[in-house]
Amino acid sequence: KGLLDDVKARPGLWRQWVQSGEPHTTVLPGGGASPEDADGNDWDNGLNVFQKILLIRAWREEKLLFALTEYVRSQMGKMYTEAPPFDLQRALDDSAPATPIIFILSQGADPMNLLQTFANSHNKKLQTVSLGQGQGENAKKMIDTCRRSGDWAMLQNCHLSKTFMPELENQVAYLAAQQQQLPAAFRLWLTSMPTDFFPVFVLQNSIKLTNEPPTGLRANMIRCYNEIKESELEIFAADETFPECSKEHAYKKMLYALCFFHSVVLERKKFGPLGWNVLYEWNDTDFHVSKQWLQLFLKEQGAVPWESLE
Numbered sequence: 001k002g003l004l005d006d007v008k009a010r011p012g013l014w015r016q017w018v019q020s021g022e023p024h025t026t027v028l029p030g031g032g033a034s035p036e037d038a039d040g041n042d043w044d045n046g047l048n049v050f051q052k053i054l055l056i057r058a059w060r061e062e063k064l065l066f067a068l069t070e071y072v073r074s075q076m077g078k079m080y081t082e083a084p085p086f087d088l089q090r091a092l093d094d095s096a097p098a099t100p101i102i103f104i105l106s107q108g109a110d111p112m113n114l115l116q117t118f119a120n121s122h123n124k125k126l127q128t129v130s131l132g133q134g135q136g137e138n139a140k141k142m143i144d145t146c147r148r149s150g151d152w153a154m155l156q157n158c159h160l161s162k163t164f165m166p167e168l169e170n171q172v173a174y175l176a177a178q179q180q181q182l183p184a185a186f187r188l189w190l191t192s193m194p195t196d197f198f199p200v201f202v203l204q205n206s207i208k209l210t211n212e213p214p215t216g217l218r219a220n221m222i223r224c225y226n227e228i229k230e231s232e233l234e235i236f237a238a239d240e241t242f243p244e245c246s247k248e249h250a251y252k253k254m255l256y257a258l259c260f261f262h263s264v265v266l267e268r269k270k271f272g273p274l275g276w277n278v279l280y281e282w283n284d285t286d287f288h289v290s291k292q293w294l295q296l297f298l299k300e301q302g303a304v305p306w307e308s309l310e
Contacts, residue, residue, distance in 0.1 A: 006043070018059050024067035028052065049074065065215070082219070088118045091207050095187060098179035100172055100206040103191040105159075110283040111211050112156070114227065115189060119152055124185065128154040131161035139164065143171055143188065150183030158192035169199040176205060220263030224287065228255070235295060250304045254294055262287045 006029070007014045013029040020026040030042035047055075049071055056067045073081045095101050103111045112128075119126040127146055129139045139155055146153035158168065168190075175182065190206070192198055214223050233255075236248040265282050268275035297305055 003043070022066070023056055023060050023063055024052075024070050028055075069215075088114065088209075091209055092118075092122075092187070095207050096179065097182035097184060097186040098172075098175040100175075100188040100190055100202060102203070102206045102208050103189070104208060104210040105191055105193045106210065106212045110285050111191065111209075112154075113285055113288045114211075115154065125149075125151040126154055126189075127151055128156060130156040131158055131164055133161075135161065136164045136167060140167065140171070146188075147175070147182060147186055150185040152185075152187045152189060154189040154191075156191045158190055158198060159195040162197050165197055165199050169201050172199075172202050172205060217263050217267055220266055221259055224259040224262060227284070227287075228291075232291075236298065247298050247304065251294070251298055255291065258287070258290055258294060262290070 010029055017023060017026055017028060028044040028047065030044050030046065053064070053067050053071060057064050069081050091101055103115075105111075116126055127142050129135055129142050131139060143153050143155075145151070155168070158165070172188070175188065190202075214220050233252060234248070236251050262282070269279070269282055272279070297308065301308075
């Protein structure tokens with residue numbers, strides 16, 4: 001008998017599968033999950049993986065992404081389901097003074113803090129201009145200054161300045177024409193949301209990076225910890241004023257709680273007004289500022305200020 005007939009004949013088993021927490025990993029009726037399976041078709045072995053995904057699409061659409069992720073993992077490998085680390089060093093090595101590096105932005109992803117930290121680690125001066133109304137001349141002057149001094153120039157939010165895009169194309173064309181005279185240390189960094197008026201010439205002659213926010217609580221937690229340096233975890237370890245490293249232990253526990261909280265609010269944001277009454281664009285900057293405040297609280301207090309932190 002067909003699938004619909006089997007659902008009618010064994011509604012309890014199918015209801016149990018549909019209402020399970022993870023239907024994409026739960027055995028279908030007929031897979032030996034209960035004695036009642038013997039009374040009908042073995043759908044768990046009779047359907048292929050893609051057909052099972054179609055069932056999830058029909059009955060548990062909110063679990064479709066998880067099912068597809070599991071499908072890709074089983075067919076192609078785990079590496080295709082996890083975003084690769086955000087490798088600024090590789091982008092820098094592949095670039096040249098006349099080759100801009102473009103960050104393609106997405107909601108909740110802000111590479112500014114990462115880039116500033118990266119510049120500091122290379123002893124580079126990063127000059128920035130956030131594009132918007134009336135910032136065109138400032139952007140031109142900054143690029144010219146950095147081009148002469150060998151500093152890094154950063155133009156943020158190119159998508160907010162449509163009128164400056166022709167000038168940006170001219171600037172990149174000039175850099176390409178003068179590449180032999182440019183200081184080896186000079187770099188032009190750009191950030192922009194996807195937009196149809198961004199110059200094609202600039203896109204074709206640049207290195208493109210994207211830093212999309214990860215999907216799922218676990219992936220968000222992993223990303224938070226990937227952005228924490230080892231030295232930050234040991235920030236209180238060498239402080240002899242705190243016996244038995246009590247603050248080091250407390251800091252690591254609270255840092256974990258902060259990472260967990262940040263990951264949760266990012267996930268809630270995906271549910272729009274159901275997640276938050278007032279939409280707030282939580283991003284990486286919020287996390288890094290909160291982390292700095294946490295360190296400040298612990299450094300300035302003789303004991304862990306639990307009441308203040310709560």
